Amino acid sequence: MNRYDLIILGLLENKPQHGYDIKTFVEATEMNRWANISVSSLYNRLGWLEKHGYIYGTEQQVGNRPVRNEFEMTDAGRELLQQEVRDFISGFNDDPRTLGLAFLHVLPNDMAQAFVRQHIEDLQQEVKNQKSIIRKKKAENPLLNSLSPILSNMSLEHIRVELKYMKAVLEILENPETADQLNSIFDING
Known part of the structure; x- marks a missing residue:
C-alpha cells in the first residue's frame, strides 16, 4: 500500500493537475498531517508514477513562468488507484481506513x-x-x-x-x- 499513490491518483481521477496543485490541496486539507505523508515527497512520487506508466505529463508554458507538467492518469493508473483504495479499506495497518474512504467514490x-x-x-x-x-x-x-x-x-x-x-x-x-x-x-x- 502506498499513501502517495492513493493521494496523487485520487486527486488526478477527476481532472489533470500540476504537481503544485496537488501539493496545495494536500496542505490546504492537512492531508499531509492525517495521512502521514511528506509534501516534499509528492514530486518524487509523481516522477515514479510517470516513469512506470500510471500517469503522464504534458509540458505547459504559461507566459514567462517556468515550464510545468500537467499530469493525467492512464488506465493502468486507474487500476492502481482502485487497488490502493481496496487495500487501504481492508488492510490492517495504522491507518483506520480514513484515506481509503476519502477516495471511496472511485470504486x-x-x-x-x-x-x-x-x-x-x-x-x-x-x-x-x-x-x-x-x-x-x-x-x-x-x-x-x-x-x-x-x-x-x-x-x-x-x-x-x-x-x-x-x-x-x-x-x-x-x-x-x-x-x-x-x-x-x-x-x-x-
Whole structure:
C-alpha cells in the first residue's frame, strides 16, 4: 500500500493537475498531517508514477513562468488507484481506513460494497480471535491490570470501532440515494 499513490491518483481521477496543485490541496486539507505523508515527497512520487506508466505529463508554458507538467492518469493508473483504495479499506495497518474512504467514490458501488462487506466479515472474525487471546492471557495472568492484556484489549476496541464505522459505510453504499452522492473526495464525510 502506498499513501502517495492513493493521494496523487485520487486527486488526478477527476481532472489533470500540476504537481503544485496537488501539493496545495494536500496542505490546504492537512492531508499531509492525517495521512502521514511528506509534501516534499509528492514530486518524487509523481516522477515514479510517470516513469512506470500510471500517469503522464504534458509540458505547459504559461507566459514567462517556468515550464510545468500537467499530469493525467492512464488506465493502468486507474487500476492502481482502485487497488490502493481496496487495500487501504481492508488492510490492517495504522491507518483506520480514513484515506481509503476519502477516495471511496472511485470504486464502482458493487465493488465497494463487496470489499466493505468482506472487511466487515474479517473484522468480525478478528473480534472473535482477540476475545480468545484475551481469555487465554487472563487465565495465564489473573493478577494483571483490569485492562490487561493491554495490547490485545486495545486492538479489540480499535476493531470494534472500525467495525461500527464500516457498517455505517455499508449502509451508505447500500442506499441508492446516499450512494449516488459519493462523487468526489470526502463525500463519505458529508
